[in-house]
Amino acid sequence: MSNIKVIEYDENNTYHKDSIIELSETFNFYKDDIYANIYPEKTIEYIKHKFPNVVFTNSKKNEFLSMLKSSTGKVYGYLLIDNNKIVGFVLLSDYQNFIRYLEMTFIFIHPDYRNKGYGKLMIKIISHFCNKLNYNGITVGCYTDNKEAIKFYLKNGFLLECIKPRMLYDDNLNETYKKAMYLIYNIQK
Numbered sequence: 001m002s003n004i005k006v007i008e009y010d011e012n013n014t015y016h017k018d019s020i021i022e023l024s025e026t027f028n029f030y031k032d033d034i035y036a037n038i039y040p041e042k043t044i045e046y047i048k049h050k051f052p053n054v055v056f057t058n059s060k061k062n063e064f065l066s067m068l069k070s071s072t073g074k075v076y077g078y079l080l081i082d083n084n085k086i087v088g089f090v091l092l093s094d095y096q097n098f099i100r101y102l103e104m105t106f107i108f109i110h111p112d113y114r115n116k117g118y119g120k121l122m123i124k125i126i127s128h129f130c131n132k133l134n135y136n137g138i139t140v141g142c143y144t145d146n147k148e149a150i151k152f153y154l155k156n157g158f159l160l161e162c163i164k165p166r167m168l169y170d171d172n173l174n175e176t177y178k179k180a181m182y183l184i185y186n187i188q189k
């Protein structure tokens, strides 16, 4: 029998972190970015291990370290649990703290649990969380080809802010760009 609940993500809990990474690995969901968000201190080693053929110069290393520093702050989040197994997660970062918006860095629901309202529930929970901590709202970036997610955000109160290229790294760790939509959810005060 299913026993679904939502609990707070604890960034000191290795089981939480490793389960998220396992889900992202299994479903090929932003696994490198998620790793960087969850284990920023281990990211350089991870990248070296993953791309053994890439020459990792000191300047490349510094570029990565400053990119990580600027793109991750404290990580908050919630986990969707079914019988003690993590089947979904949402992670938020406060690196835009100066404007009091939280960035939703990732939302993921296991495919077997989609289209049941759990994504909507996660948005409701993080919106309460933002309100409680006196944030003004939530921002999210989403590649324009992720039609399902865009539809989901628009249906759940996010508004389109802009469309612009987002930088990412290709398999040789070279910078590349992909079109992304940036959306914003304003907390009703």
Ligand SMILES: CC(C)(COP(=O)(O)OP(=O)(O)OC[C@H]1O[C@@H](n2cnc3c(N)ncnc32)[C@H](O)[C@@H]1OP(=O)(O)O)[C@@H](O)C(=O)NCCC(=O)NCCS
Residues within 6 Å of the ligand: 029, 106, 107, 108, 109, 110, 113, 114, 115, 116, 117, 118, 119, 120, 121, 141, 142, 143, 146, 148, 149, 151, 152, 155
């Ligand atoms: C985007 C995502 C998080 C949505 O999660 P979800 O749990 O499926 O979301 P919901 O169930 O709340 O809503 C999805 C659909 O299910 C419908 N739904 C909700 N409850 C339902 C129910 N009880 N029965 C049937 N359908 C239902 C919703 O109306 C919605 O359908 P619609 O878009 O046709 O209106 C999920 O698809 C996902 O993890 N995608 C992969 C990761 C990803 O791309 N993340 C975003 C990166 S930017």
